Amino acid sequence: MPMYLLLAAGSIPLGLLATLALLARRRRRQAAGPAGRSVTDELDDLEELRVHASRVAAAAEQAVAAADEVHHRAGRAVQVLDQAGSHYRRVRQQQAQAAEDPLRLVERAALNAYRRGQLSAAELNRIWQHTKATPGPGIGHADEGPAEWDSRLDIARQRYEQAAIEVTDVHKEAQVTTTAARVLAEEAHVAESHLTAAQRSTSTGLAAFFLSE
Numbered sequence: 001m002p003m004y005l006l007l008a009a010g011s012i013p014l015g016l017l018a019t020l021a022l023l024a025r026r027r028r029r030q031a032a033g034p035a036g037r038s039v040t041d042e043l044d045d046l047e048e049l050r051v052h053a054s055r056v057a058a059a060a061e062q063a064v065a066a067a068d069e070v071h072h073r074a075g076r077a078v079q080v081l082d083q084a085g086s087h088y089r090r091v092r093q094q095q096a097q098a099a100e101d102p103l104r105l106v107e108r109a110a111l112n113a114y115r116r117g118q119l120s121a122a123e124l125n126r127i128w129q130h131t132k133a134t135p136g137p138g139i140g141h142a143d144e145g146p147a148e149w150d151s152r153l154d155i156a157r158q159r160y161e162q163a164a165i166e167v168t169d170v171h172k173e174a175q176v177t178t179t180a181a182r183v184l185a186e187e188a189h190v191a192e193s194h195l196t197a198a199q200r201s202t203s204t205g206l207a208a209f210f211l212s213e
Helices: 003-009 014-031 039-099 102-115 121-132 146-212
Strands: none
Touching: 039 146, 102 121
8 A cells, every 4th residue: 555545544553653662762862961872873864864754755655646636536527417418317317208299108008008018029029110110209319218217317327327436436535645644744844954953053063963972
């Protein structure tokens, strides 16, 4: 899992814990006084903080890029949902109009009678052949009966429902990536501040070290 997702999932950023550990070690060393420290200690602490600040800054940039990409996908998902919704409503309206056609009413009544066992398959086919050979109002395709309209409506509904699920999922992902980008931006600022403070402290500590020699 990308680091920015791990950071967003936890209440305390992992990188911040590393920074706090470094600062705690520096305080312990500084409490020991010049005699308990060495030039190597100072330089090692400073290098670790520098590396950490650089890594957090890079992670923050990656998190921002990831958040931007997810927000772009979210916008596209909403467009797809709108298109699917319009298509579903259009098919449903066309089906309702077609159902009012007397020929379509005959077809649906025949289909229902077949499903109840009151008509044989051969009788149903003869009725449909007769209705399809008779000119209708021109709604949809000439060979579309109730079953075909039901199938078209089911497909349109499924596409709309799938688009709605995609919008929900990508919006959740956008919330996670946005939170991660904000957390990492804050952590990058804190890490840079700690690095600046450590650089000043190291300069002072080195001066004191050489004076004590």
